Amino acid sequence: MSAPAPASATATAAAGALDEATRRALADLLLAMADDEFVIGFWDSEWTGIAPLLEEDVAFSSLAQDEIGHAQALYQLLAELDGGDPDGIAFGRGPQEYRHARLLDHPRTDWAFSIARRFLYDTADAARLDQLAASSYAPLAGLVAKMRREETYHLLHSAAWVERLALGGHEPRRRLEEALERLWPDALCVLAPLEGSERLVEAGVLAEPPHGAEQRWLGSLAPLMERLELPFPFRRAGQRLEPTITRPASPRGEHSASFEWLWGEFTSVQRSDPEASW
Amino acid sequence: MEIYEVFRQEREGAPMQHSGNLLAPDPELASHYAREFYGRRQESVRLWIVPRAAIRDLDDPDLLQPPLDRSFKKPVGYSADIKRKLAAARTRLQEQP
Numbered sequence: 481m482s483a484p485a486p487a488s489a490t491a492t493a494a495a496g497a498l499d500e501a502t503r504r505a506l507a508d509l510l511l512a513m514a515d516d517e518f519v520i521g522f523w524d525s526e527w528t529g530i531a532p533l534l535e536e537d538v539a540f541s542s543l544a545q546d547e548i549g550h551a552q553a554l555y556q557l558l559a560e561l562d563g564g565d566p567d568g569i570a571f572g573r574g575p576q577e578y579r580h581a582r583l584l585d586h587p588r589t590d591w592a593f594s595i596a597r598r599f600l601y602d603t604a605d606a607a608r609l610d611q612l613a614a615s616s617y618a619p620l621a622g623l624v625a626k627m628r629r630e631e632t633y634h635l636l637h638s639a640a641w642v643e644r645l646a647l648g649g650h651e652p653r654r655r656l657e658e659a660l661e662r663l664w665p666d667a668l669c670v671l672a673p674l675e676g677s678e679r680l681v682e683a684g685v686l687a688e689p690p691h692g693a694e695q696r697w698l699g700s701l702a703p704l705m706e707r708l709e710l711p712f713p714f715r716r717a718g719q720r721l722e723p724t725i726t727r728p729a730s731p732r733g734e735h736s737a738s739f740e741w742l743w744g745e746f747t748s749v750q751r752s753d754p755e756a757s758w
Numbered sequence: 759m760e761i762y763e764v765f766r767q768e769r770e771g772a773p774m775q776h777s778g779n780l781l782a783p784d785p786e787l788a789s790h791y792a793r794e795f796y797g798r799r800q801e802s803v804r805l806w807i808v809p810r811a812a813i814r815d816l817d818d819p820d821l822l823q824p825p826l827d828r829s830f831k832k833p834v835g836y837s838a839d840i841k842r843k844l845a846a847a848r849t850r851l852q853e854q855p
Contacts, residue, residue: 533759534781535780535782535787535791538794539794636786644783644784644787
């Protein structure tokens, strides 16, 4: 993707129909989603060559590649809405300008940790995609329909591994539990409302308020977490599941030193010659 | 870890063809890996993922390669002489009014 692809006529028309506040909020949403996919894609690609078995190496690397592909499509949508080119948005920012959720600030760590993060991210992302499938912004609804089909496989894969580690004896289970306990507060950041979320709900870009997606996400996880007796820090308040942990104050900012290191890695080629034509 | 043999169908109605094998810790992950190796480029419409242990392997030469001459059981077993006679009979038939 060396040159910005021309915006499609439908995307331009759809963007033109939005008022300024909605367009701004939609751009923030697209950037947050794209950065989430981009950063988890890079973290998980670190397993290439060192996954527990060759078959899994191929599978996990392929999942990571899918995520970077989704990020590319989302950056493209953002470029059509907001100007700029997808490469420039993906690689041309400083580390603190990225808008990914805190869940993706942690390093790769061990296999159980990467699986726990993937599982929490994939399931939260599925709830987010569900609320966007019926989006009034047609270019996004169209892209989400394609992404959901690929995410089906991601969900099955990470759930299979969670179950395997949970039932795999003392050591794998201990590592999985520790990872989940450490990640749960930051997992809540994936679906945390953005500044313009209300505006997006009013405009129908988001088909439901952010807390609706969070409840569906937690509700879908509860049976598995209960069956496997895995950390699930929520209590029932009527129909709702309320966290018993503190939500981080800054869901998508103040990125960690680990992320700054990753940023240095994934921008290293681009920074070596920013003007080069690839 | 178990070995799984993978068969793929390229399009609806085509035969299932052996593609290769893979190693997986359980049947579910075997399905994911099979998809990864034999289906991710949209080259298949169906996969069969079979534990190798479920396959009955038959390679006994006494059963499959009997030592006595059984060439008469083969469809290509006509001798040159018979082929010549057959051709002559066909020609005769055509020449009849």
